[in-house]
Each structure stands twice: as C-alpha cells, then as structure tokens.
Amino acid sequence: MITMSIIAVENLKKYYKDVKAVDGISFKVNEGEVFGFLGPNGAGKTTTIKMLVTLLKSTEGTAKIVGNDINKEPDKVRNNIGIVFQDPALDDRLTGRENLDFHARMYGMKKEKREERIKEVLKLVDLEEKANVLVKNYSGGMKRRLEIARGLMHFPKILFLDEPTIGLDPQTRRSVWDYIKNLNEKEKITIFLTTHYMDEADYLCNKVAIIDYGKILVIDTPLKLKSQIGKDVITIGCSNGELCADLLKKEKWVESIKIHDSNVTIGAKEIEKKLPLIIKLAEKNRIKIKSIDIRKPTLEDVFLYYTGRKIREQEADISERFKRRFR
Amino acid sequence: MKIFNYQAIYVIWLRQLKRFVRDRGRFISNFIQPFFFLSVLGFGLGSTMIPGLPSGIRFIDILAPGIIAMSIMFPSVFIGLSILWDRQFGFLQEVLVAPVSRLSIIIGTTLGGATIAIIQGFIVLFISLLLGVNFNLSLLLALVPIFMLLTSFVAIGIGLIIASKMQSIEGFQFIVSLFVFPLLFLSSPFSTLQASPELLRNIAFIDPITYGIDGLRATLIGYSYFPIYIDFAVLIFLSVLTMSLGSYFFSKSEV
Numbered sequence: 001m002i003t004m005s006i007i008a009v010e011n012l013k014k015y016y017k018d019v020k021a022v023d024g025i026s027f028k029v030n031e032g033e034v035f036g037f038l039g040p041n042g043a044g045k046t047t048t049i050k051m052l053v054t055l056l057k058s059t060e061g062t063a064k065i066v067g068n069d070i071n072k073e074p075d076k077v078r079n080n081i082g083i084v085f086q087d088p089a090l091d092d093r094l095t096g097r098e099n100l101d102f103h104a105r106m107y108g109m110k111k112e113k114r115e116e117r118i119k120e121v122l123k124l125v126d127l128e129e130k131a132n133v134l135v136k137n138y139s140g141g142m143k144r145r146l147e148i149a150r151g152l153m154h155f156p157k158i159l160f161l162d163e164p165t166i167g168l169d170p171q172t173r174r175s176v177w178d179y180i181k182n183l184n185e186k187e188k189i190t191i192f193l194t195t196h197y198m199d200e201a202d203y204l205c206n207k208v209a210i211i212d213y214g215k216i217l218v219i220d221t222p223l224k225l226k227s228q229i230g231k232d233v234i235t236i237g238c239s240n241g242e243l244c245a246d247l248l249k250k251e252k253w254v255e256s257i258k259i260h261d262s263n264v265t266i267g268a269k270e271i272e273k274k275l276p277l278i279i280k281l282a283e284k285n286r287i288k289i290k291s292i293d294i295r296k297p298t299l300e301d302v303f304l305y306y307t308g309r310k311i312r313e314q315e316a317d318i319s320e321r322f323k324r325r326f327r
Numbered sequence: 328m329k330i331f332n333y334q335a336i337y338v339i340w341l342r343q344l345k346r347f348v349r350d351r352g353r354f355i356s357n358f359i360q361p362f363f364f365l366s367v368l369g370f371g372l373g374s375t376m377i378p379g380l381p382s383g384i385r386f387i388d389i390l391a392p393g394i395i396a397m398s399i400m401f402p403s404v405f406i407g408l409s410i411l412w413d414r415q416f417g418f419l420q421e422v423l424v425a426p427v428s429r430l431s432i433i434i435g436t437t438l439g440g441a442t443i444a445i446i447q448g449f450i451v452l453f454i455s456l457l458l459g460v461n462f463n464l465s466l467l468l469a470l471v472p473i474f475m476l477l478t479s480f481v482a483i484g485i486g487l488i489i490a491s492k493m494q495s496i497e498g499f500q501f502i503v504s505l506f507v508f509p510l511l512f513l514s515s516p517f518s519t520l521q522a523s524p525e526l527l528r529n530i531a532f533i534d535p536i537t538y539g540i541d542g543l544r545a546t547l548i549g550y551s552y553f554p555i556y557i558d559f560a561v562l563i564f565l566s567v568l569t570m571s572l573g574s575y576f577f578s579k580s581e582v
Contacts, residue, residue: 055424078426089417093346105338106425150421 004067006031006158006190007052011061014047014214021047023214024061029192029207031157034184036205037194038299044214045194046086049162052192053083066157079107082151086162088143092136096127096146099135100153107154121149124187125179141172148179152187159183161193165200177203198299208299210306217306222299229297229305230255230267236278237263237291244287248278258305262290265304267297331434335427339435340442343409347443357398361451364394365458368517377522383461384550391455392543393516396478398451399444400536403479404507406440407486408499410577415496429578437483437570444479445472452547463549470546470555477562478539484569485510485535491576510536520552535565 005028014022022044029035037045050056052063054074062069068076090099097118104114122128125145135143144164151159164180165173181204184191195201201208202222209219218225238244241262248254248266253274256267268274271294282289304310348354369387377386413419422432452471455462462468485507493499513527514536520528531537542558545551551558 053424055420075426078424083420083424085417085420087417089419089421091342091346091418092416093349094342098342098345102338102342103421103425105334106332106422106427108332108334108426 004031005029005064007035007063007065007192009052009061009063012048012051012058012063013060014044014051014056015059020214022051022058025211025214025216026061027209027216027219029158029190031190032184032188033207034180034191034193034205036201036208037192037211038196038198038201038208038303039194039211040196043196043211045196045211046162047214048211049083049160049192049194053081053160054078079154080157082154082156082159084144084147084151084159084161084164086166088147090135090143090147090150092138093134095132095134096122096138097131099146100150103150103153109154117153117155121152124152124183125149139172140168141176144168144172144176145179148176148183152183152189156189158190158192161191163194163196165195165197173200180204198303202299210299210303212307218302225299225302226297228256228267229301230271231269231297232271233265233267233295233297233301234271234275234278235263235265235291235293236282236289238282239288239290243285244282247281247285251277256305258308260304260308260310265301267301330428330430332427332431335425335431336435336438339422339432340439343436343439344442347446357447357450358454361394361398362454364397365390365451365455365460369458369460377519379521380519381550384548385461387458388461388548389519389544389550390517391451391460392547393514393540395448395451395455395475395547396514396536396540396543397511397516399448399475399478400482400507400511400539402447403440403444403482404486404489404503406436406483407488407490407573408496408503409440410436410487410490411493411496411499430574433487433574433577437480440483440486441476441479444482445475448475448479460548462547465549467546467549467555471543474539474542474546474558474562477542477559477566478536480566481535481539481562481569484566484571484573487573487577488569491573491580510534513537514540516540519550535562535569538562538565 007029009025009027011024011026012022013024025048037048039045047056051058052065052070054070054077058071062071065077066080070077094102100118100121101114104117122131125148127142127145127149130138130142135146138146165176168176180191183189193204205222207219208222208225210217236244241259241264245257245259245264248264249257253268254266258265279289300310369390373386375386377389410419489499489502493502513530513534515523515531520531523531538558538561541551541553542555542562545555545558
C-alpha cells in the first residue's frame, strides 16, 4: 500500500505583477513529519503558507491538504488545519480563554467539547494560570504559546507555523521549540513550519526544504543535507580566494568547495589534520591567510553551498525586495 | 459552505461588545461629549430662535435628535476602522481563515457595531431627558429604536466601503474628516431643514444622515420635514445599498 501524503503540492505558483513570489514548487509531506521551509526573508515562505491555508489564491498549480484541494474545497482544508501566523493575531483586549473560545466558536465547536478542549490545550502550553488574564499583559513567549494552543483547538491534522520564534529572545525560543516538539510527539500532529533560522530548522525538522527566490533548491533530512557538505567544514579567509579554491579543488580529500567573496569554504573528513597542508599550499602560492574557522557543518553551510550566499547577507536587501513586491 | 454560521455571528458580536465595555475611556467620553453638546449648545444658544418653529418646540428639542444621530453615526462608521485595526494587528487573518462565510463575518460585525451604536443612542436619549428635552409622548416613540438601527446600518455600510478601499488606519481618519464630518454637518443636526437656505437644503437631500435625523425628530418630538414613511423608506433603501456595497467590497479584499 502506498502511504498518502498529508500535504501534496504540485507546481504551485504565485506571481505578482512583475515578481515571481513562488515559482513552481512541488513537494510532499508525510503524516507525522515536522517539515521545515528554510530560506531568507522574501524567499516566498509566507506566500506559500498563505496559499496552503487558503488565504491567497495561487496563480497556477495546486495542493492537496489531507486529500482536499486548496482551490476547490477551501472549507474542508480549513477544518483540517491550525495556523500560527508570523505576526501575532490575538485580540489583546480579550483574555487568553476568551481568545480560545472565540476560535472554538468560529470553528463551530459545541459547548462541552469547547470547554474540555480549552482546558486541554491550555495545559499543553502551560498557560492554565494565565487563562483569565487579558492578553495585553502576556509576554511575547506566552502570546506565542497561546497562539499555538489556539491553532490546536479544533483538532487539526496539520499545524502550520509561520516563523514561530521570530522576535523572541533566545531562552523563550528554546522553550517554544520544546512545546512544538512535544506536540508533534504527543498529539501526533504533522507540523509545517517556515523559518529563516538555521538552528531552528535543524533542531525541529525531520525534513527541510531550502527555498530561495520562490524555488525549492533541495529537500532532505537535516542530517543528510549537512553530510553532503562533508564531515567537517573549514572557512579560510585569504587574499586570493579564487586561486586558493582552484588549488584546493585539485586535492582529493576535499568533498565540497564554495567561494564566497574572499572566503573559501571546504567540507572534508578530519579537517583539522589537513590544516598544515592547507597552510603550506597557501604559502607556496603566496596567498595570505587572514582567518581560519573549523566547525561541524550547519544548515547555513548547506544554504551557502546551494546559493553561494549566506542567509544573513540577504537581510540587507529585504526592504528592496519588499518594495518591489508590494508596489 | 454554509451561508449563515450562527455561532460565528454570535461570537463576533460578543467580541465587539466586550471590547466596547472594557474600553473605559471610550465609555466615559460617550457620556461627556453629548452632554457638553446638548448643555452648552442647547442652553447657550437656547434663546436663539430658529424661524418657523411651532410653539412649544425649543432649540434644544431640535438639537437632541441631531446629537443622538451623531452619537449613533460615529461608532457605526468606526466599525470600518476596527476592521482596518484588526488587519493591521493580524487578528483579521484569524477571522478570515476560519471555515466561516464572509457574509457571516460581516453580519456579526454589523450587529456588534449596531448594538454599540444603539446603546450610545440611548445613553444620549437618557441625557437629553435629564436636561429636560420635551419628547413627544406618543406611540411613535416605539419607532425610535428602528430609526436608530437604520441610521446605524447606513453609517456602518459607509464605514465598510471606506475601510475596504483604504489600506491604512491613517487613511481612514483622513477620509472621515474629509467625508464623514460633512455628512453630519450637512444633515442639519443643529437646525431644521425648514429654516435652511435652499442650497443647503438641496445638498441635505442627498445626505443619508438627513433622513436619520429627520426620522428621529419625527418620532421623538413630532416635528420633521418629511413624513415619517418617507424617512423610513429612504433609510431602508440606503442601508440596503451601502451595506451591500460594503459587504461586496469587503468580501473581495484580500488579507
């Protein structure tokens, strides 16, 4: 028997006047997975999520969520999914409990079921004691947790999280991660999340799709993605990156190589043992080495490998992309 | 898809009311503003005569229905603003992504706004009583809530139309002072149509609020320009028109 994918996306596109926000993506998510969309801001992550949750119409292509078509059966799709938006979407003049009650009634839940479920989800995110406090008195982390609880109210099969920890301090991020992990394990719920944090994708996801300029570059488990780069990674800052890379390309032990400005990043096994070799090679060819950084590969290295850029560098041109998109 | 989701309509209505009751500042200013309008204008200008008034009807009696209409009109128009507010703060997404028809969302929002508007209308009515406005004790008083409701619907419709064409809260405020204030002032809340110069009167005829105020005058003090059924018919027509347009534009708008 073939296992059904709980999300199946086929050649999904969203074009604005002259911007291809999402440019023909296809992927499948299996039941019970934590699937991550990793990419810089403006890569098309939020646009994709908005199409999947039926808030935006696709220009072309479609997707099936739990077997229902997002364009043809939006209501069935909506009943099967919970969503935590990128920007907080709570009414801060209502209490936590009232926000949950609002949601439950919007989804047509009966009174008893409603009250029982509110208790359950509050417990799940440890907000029982704050349930009757106005949301405007909540901290950022508490608001996020309440939104996660709300997303779960109507027993969805999939929970969509758009940048779940954006704007939270490191400690709170860690705790939100643990809640998400816990949900996936205890409630057996499939999770689709977008993020531009490498560590978040690495920590939470069973499978990661790297997306840039509206296209998926690669989909795999974080472990496999990282091991493509090599067991270890070294970044050498030197006076002549091109030459340095050319020389190193000829070495057999080099598993992957990427130039980035005057930096060369190499992936290989037991790289610390190759260090003397690299330095010797550089000296022989009169290349000055300015810095050396040895580490285990991260998804940042994977991103760099596939795009030739670091994810952070794109932040600078967000506002430019933003303007282009919304003009 | 069901067209009417009653639970959703109810909870959207309930949310509006909770927000209204919890906003103390707004609640208090709802008392104070009409009180000043009525007492300062009513008594300060009390001795000025509007020509053509029948005996027994004073300036403050003419003024009270105008101020009541004003206190209904503003919260109603501002329902549009509350939608923009929800859009800005993300809550609108939570509403729009629920398996609920857009029509139910609009009905819930409208009923919430109308309820608040009518509560405010009655607050001002009560203040007018305290200030000694002579209301005409007749069966027509029973029609007062209906005229309040219709005035509110027209204004909500106008608010929805503005909101669906505006992207920002600042833009809404601008349109309100450009468009909504004139709507109020041209409807002769502080005077009578009978005493208005012909030009102003003709302009007032195309102002929806005119019929709200005139209807309220007919029912409250028994003195109006149009017969009561004309006010009623025009208001019904206008509320259907503005509400349908407002709902249509709203349902077309994307998040």
